[in-house]
Amino acid sequence: GCASTQSSKEGGTGKSPKASKVQTVKFGVTPSFLFLPVYVAQDNGFFEKEGIKAEFIEFQGGAEVTSAMLGGSIDFGATLSERPAVLAEKGMAAKNVMSLQNKLAFTLVARSGLDLKPGDVKALKGKKIGVTRLGGGLDQALRALLRDAGLDPEKDVSIVATGGVANGVAAMESKAVDASMGAEPATSMGALKGISESIVDFRNGEGPKSVQTMSFPTLQANDKYIQNNEELTRKVVRAIAKAQKAMRENPQIGVDSAKKLFKDLDDELLKSIMEKEKGMFHAAITEDMSESIIQAMKTSGEVTKNLSHKDITAVEFEKEWKESE
Amino acid sequence: MKVKISIQGIEKKFEAQNGVGKSHTVLDNIDLDIFEGEFCSLIGASGCGKSTLLNIVAGLITPSDGTIYVDGERVKGIHPKFGYMFQKDTLLPWLTILDNVMLPLEIQKNAKREIALHYLDMVGLKGFENHFPKELSGGMRKRVQLARLLAQNPEVLLMDEPFGALDAQTKLVIQEEFLKIWEKERKTVIFVTHDLQEAITLSDRIVLLSAKPGRVQTITPVDLPRPRMLEHAMNNAKFNQLFMDIWGGLKEEVRKSLQIVS
Amino acid sequence: MKVKISIQGIEKKFEAQNGVGKSHTVLDNIDLDIFEGEFCSLIGASGCGKSTLLNIVAGLITPSDGTIYVDGERVKGIHPKFGYMFQKDTLLPWLTILDNVMLPLEIQKNAKREIALHYLDMVGLKGFENHFPKELSGGMRKRVQLARLLAQNPEVLLMDEPFGALDAQTKLVIQEEFLKIWEKERKTVIFVTHDLQEAITLSDRIVLLSAKPGRVQTITPVDLPRPRMLEHAMNNAKFNQLFMDIWGGLKEEVRKSLQIVS
Amino acid sequence: MPKKEFVEIWGLRGVALFLIIICWQGVLWLDLTTEFWISSPVSIIKKFIEYVLNSELWLHTSVTMIETLLGFIIGTVLGVGFAFVVYRWNWLYVALEPFLTAIYSLPRVALAPLFIMWFGIGILSKVILSVSIVFFILFYNTYSGVKSVDKDLVNNVRTMGGSNSLIVRKVILPWCIPWIFSGMKIGLAMSLIGAVVGEMLAAQHGLGFVLARAAGAFETTGVFTVLLILALLAMLLTSIMERMEKHLLKWRQE
Amino acid sequence: MPKKEFVEIWGLRGVALFLIIICWQGVLWLDLTTEFWISSPVSIIKKFIEYVLNSELWLHTSVTMIETLLGFIIGTVLGVGFAFVVYRWNWLYVALEPFLTAIYSLPRVALAPLFIMWFGIGILSKVILSVSIVFFILFYNTYSGVKSVDKDLVNNVRTMGGSNSLIVRKVILPWCIPWIFSGMKIGLAMSLIGAVVGEMLAAQHGLGFVLARAAGAFETTGVFTVLLILALLAMLLTSIMERMEKHLLKWRQE
Numbered sequence A: 001g002c003a004s005t006q007s008s009k010e011g012g013t014g015k016s017p018k019a020s021k022v023q024t025v026k027f028g029v030t031p032s033f034l035f036l037p038v039y040v041a042q043d044n045g046f047f048e049k050e051g052i053k054a055e056f057i058e059f060q061g062g063a064e065v066t067s068a069m070l071g072g073s074i075d076f077g078a079t080l081s082e083r084p085a086v087l088a089e090k091g092m093a094a095k096n097v098m099s100l101q102n103k104l105a106f107t108l109v110a111r112s113g114l115d116l117k118p119g120d121v122k123a124l125k126g127k128k129i130g131v132t133r134l135g136g137g138l139d140q141a142l143r144a145l146l147r148d149a150g151l152d153p154e155k156d157v158s159i160v161a162t163g164g165v166a167n168g169v170a171a172m173e174s175k176a177v178d179a180s181m182g183a184e185p186a187t188s189m190g191a192l193k194g195i196s197e198s199i200v201d202f203r204n205g206e207g208p209k210s211v212q213t214m215s216f217p218t219l220q221a222n223d224k225y226i227q228n229n230e231e232l233t234r235k236v237v238r239a240i241a242k243a244q245k246a247m248r249e250n251p252q253i254g255v256d257s258a259k260k261l262f263k264d265l266d267d268e269l270l271k272s273i274m275e276k277e278k279g280m281f282h283a284a285i286t287e288d289m290s291e292s293i294i295q296a297m298k299t300s301g302e303v304t305k306n307l308s309h310k311d312i313t314a315v316e317f318e319k320e321w322k323e324s325e
Numbered sequence B, C: 001m002k003v004k005i006s007i008q009g010i011e012k013k014f015e016a017q018n019g020v021g022k023s024h025t026v027l028d029n030i031d032l033d034i035f036e037g038e039f040c041s042l043i044g045a046s047g048c049g050k051s052t053l054l055n056i057v058a059g060l061i062t063p064s065d066g067t068i069y070v071d072g073e074r075v076k077g078i079h080p081k082f083g084y085m086f087q088k089d090t091l092l093p094w095l096t097i098l099d100n101v102m103l104p105l106e107i108q109k110n111a112k113r114e115i116a117l118h119y120l121d122m123v124g125l126k127g128f129e130n131h132f133p134k135e136l137s138g139g140m141r142k143r144v145q146l147a148r149l150l151a152q153n154p155e156v157l158l159m160d161e162p163f164g165a166l167d168a169q170t171k172l173v174i175q176e177e178f179l180k181i182w183e184k185e186r187k188t189v190i191f192v193t194h195d196l197q198e199a200i201t202l203s204d205r206i207v208l209l210s211a212k213p214g215r216v217q218t219i220t221p222v223d224l225p226r227p228r229m230l231e232h233a234m235n236n237a238k239f240n241q242l243f244m245d246i247w248g249g250l251k252e253e254v255r256k257s258l259q260i261v262s
Numbered sequence D, E: 001m002p003k004k005e006f007v008e009i010w011g012l013r014g015v016a017l018f019l020i021i022i023c024w025q026g027v028l029w030l031d032l033t034t035e036f037w038i039s040s041p042v043s044i045i046k047k048f049i050e051y052v053l054n055s056e057l058w059l060h061t062s063v064t065m066i067e068t069l070l071g072f073i074i075g076t077v078l079g080v081g082f083a084f085v086v087y088r089w090n091w092l093y094v095a096l097e098p099f100l101t102a103i104y105s106l107p108r109v110a111l112a113p114l115f116i117m118w119f120g121i122g123i124l125s126k127v128i129l130s131v132s133i134v135f136f137i138l139f140y141n142t143y144s145g146v147k148s149v150d151k152d153l154v155n156n157v158r159t160m161g162g163s164n165s166l167i168v169r170k171v172i173l174p175w176c177i178p179w180i181f182s183g184m185k186i187g188l189a190m191s192l193i194g195a196v197v198g199e200m201l202a203a204q205h206g207l208g209f210v211l212a213r214a215a216g217a218f219e220t221t222g223v224f225t226v227l228l229i230l231a232l233l234a235m236l237l238t239s240i241m242e243r244m245e246k247h248l249l250k251w252r253q254e
Ligand SMILES: Nc1ncnc2c1ncn2[C@@H]1O[C@H](COP(=O)(O)OP(=O)(O)OP(=O)(O)O)[C@@H](O)[C@H]1O
Pocket: B014, B015, B026, B044, B045, B046, B047, B048, B049, B050, B051, B052, B053, B087, B194, C134, C135, C136, C137, C138, C139, C140, C165, C167
């Protein structure tokens, strides 16, 4: 139904694929470790090599990134993988173009004073758990994790929104929440300051398999855009995939980009984060991964339609994904 | 003589407000014709409805009943030929004295400084052009208001106690100046005053309003010769006669309005 | 006789504002002693500085120079024994007439309705207790102000043209009432008026201020017998003599102030 | 209000409402955009009814109302009070003025971590957020009112022996009523927004919490329904305030 | 300003500033919290100097300034203008009043998706966000001013033959100056906050962008330094406004 709006909006940003000049591509991101490969591709000239001039627009939250992507004010959005499924449910068409990290890069942490044992999710019964925002992939993953541990997320715990990254740490510091699920650098920062301890770190392979790939950072674009700019999209995917490969081989370039993004963070901290995450920089989205996303969304009731791998993933870029291997 | 303003059956009732005050009839069936070129004074006890009547003639208050005709035509709302000098101080506080007097001239697209300065000079306020109203005394502000009305130069002048705040001597000087202008131009004037002497020396006719409710009690023509010199007029034998006549009527009205029984 | 208020060497200069207006001296070296129980009137041309002087005595304006002594003591700022009736309308618009008159009583922790009603009755405003000031005529509002001052019942009364807005007859009635109270209580009064007749009939002494700058020009004692009946006082031979004397002085001052050369 | 006027006013408002709904629905009919973005009046009304029948939503609404009202009332009292304090001791204002401006213009969201750390994620932090906005609005407006007071009224009451506190009560406060109410009208909405934004950032309850959840899940109808509830609350509170104002200003010439 | 007064005022302010800094540093010395949460005056000043020497920050500052000023000016002009329109055609206000309240009290962040879709992610969306707040503040304040106008002044100018537009220019507008300036003081900070929050939500430039990034990276010092810059901007703009107001109100009794 909304095709007319989209195409008209897109006219402005979608450049003709045949133009040999440098093409400008707008990326919508939230400044976080989750989407680091896009920055690395920029900082190390991978975009430039493809004849792409990348512009970064930073958003406060993933929902705004998706809105902007659908509305056409950005070309690609970097956010969590379940978005296309949710959008499909609402009658909008968008796809995951590539994976930025192929696993859930979140950590469940608990307040240091509680002295919980790593892996002991059950011990959170009756506690308050913070997530940055309700209704998103992070929230869903937390609920799935709790259900897996035999807790009812509605009754056994209370899930609280804490807002921006730093807020979750502040909430634990002030004992307003007991645990919190979030991404880097909040989790490492909490640990560094002695405020929180890790309970489940999916990056180390902890936690149930089904949760590990139900929500992970991807690059997304709406269908119309992909159709109209297939060549350009290929170049983008190729550039980022190459960056992922480089990051795996040399984590220091990830540290350097992170350093540009987060000027005050300690080098050692960044290095340790990169060490943990370096194995996750793969562009490919497999059928299993899509299936796990769809399944999780169905469980939570956010998706009722029957969706397949191809409905939420732009498989036509399989060749480009390989560049990251 | 041509009737300029015809006041017919005017009635004004104020509704009881906030439940407690009582509704009262202030003006009751006022009939009055003002002739072209006439200087007509309104007198009456304090609170008898003089200002209310002037407001109705000026079109600022809607009467509860009755009609105002100007030049034979029924009017509603503000009449462009009328100029009104309020009892209250209505200078614009953010304009200098000169700008205040210039205002009606600007409205008439005739913004000549000389005219404004001339009238300011006439009311003895030379040198105060650039002051703001707050820097003037009460009497001085009244005089600026007069200068503004004269600068406006309307066909009909409605004046509500214009000289009330002036000391006896200043009043005399300004009355004289005003009379000079009026006798030259012979505009229609409705003039509210609480000074009987002033009413007699200036007017062609004096209308005494009764109080509670305001009705036209008596209309006294003043047949002193014109042009009048104020000091001469006051020493005229007729003056004293008129004064005593009207004084008697006024006294009666005031006694009623103040509820003095004895 | 004991000096109640001693005004010594008072000078008031207003600075030029907004660059354009000129700085001018309004009061220049005023020396004046007011005796206890005296009724002293201030007269002078419009704008000569009467209100300014009263404001200085009341402690509302700081003089540029000079001192005020009350009962021999130097005072600065507002004096609690003084009551001041402003030339301007200063009723509180959000209080009913009754509440306005009650205000000084409340301040004195003596909030008796009867007192307020008594004075309202005296000024002829029975029945208007529950009206708001906006619902009253100009003269009525002035009368409320008077009632408020009388209800306050201060040791010294400063009154700035209290009867200025009243018609001749109402004025007479209220003057008479006021005089009765005063002759009973003999409070010190400084009374600004522009009505020479009023000044003579009420006062013990009349101070004529000159204009530009304001100086004490003449001080005229009024030796009419007390208690006075106003109509008698006016028909007294001395009255006319005093009137003509002061009138001459006033005339001269006004001519100067209005810059009339001839 | 006379009956005729009453009918006229509500007639006009009805027409305005009708026009808004028609435009809204019209945009959808003309396919200028989709329900994904702006929902539709029909869906919103359906959802609204569903919400009204849902006891949980009443809980959220009451939480938001409590926060809003507490923030509003505390902010108003402090703001008006501080304006009077500063009227009395002017040097205080002179000294603090730049700091007040500085604090007032801080984007509160940037301070969210501190708010959370100091005041938690419960009602307190939202109330303080609201107070931190309402206070300044009321302060600036009341202080402008105080500065515009007719000095002669004050002086005359002073000559009657009126103390400073009596002058504030009997002269300055009534004079400032229109200023205070204008500030309150501006501040009420800000208090509501403050509470809701606070809840959107970090909370367990409240309409902002519901709003954020709906927005995070792209449930546009849910978002608009909450907005409708917020608008109704604002209208209700504003109309109560206007009634109070009218009552307090009945002395004014009509 | 006389020299003595000038020295006094700045003396007082200096003392106030000194106290604030002492308290801040004192909290750190007493180990009540750490620099991780509230940074420290020294670090902020260092960072501030670093920023001032950095040309990129000037770009961000100018973007925010442009958005703030555009939003502020447009909102003010529209708000004041609409108050006058509504003074002339009162039925318009009667009809629209509840809708104005409703729109004004919507939490704008909840509409971020619509703002982004309709107005993009550039300057326009921030300007509109600011306008959507400033407009209402100025409207409510100016309208309260308009309602308080002394009817006799208006009536007297009317009897001089003054047209409605002349009356607005010569009577109502000058009467409302204190109302408008109070609204402007309230609105300016809101415009700044609006622009910054807009930038925090989605942007490429601007101080809000810098702020959001610093907050995301736990750079407390960066956050506070940006807040310091914002406060300085607000103070600068407010002091310009106060000067204008003083000039326009010089007719008032001191
Ligand atoms: N807005 C109003 N509401 C109620 N009553 C009013 C209103 N305006 C005037 N009145 C009443 O109308 C009467 C006449 O008032 P008006 O001002 O016309 O008197 P006036 O003759 O001009 O008196 P003055 O000589 O004192 O000026 C008064 O009794 C007053 O109380």
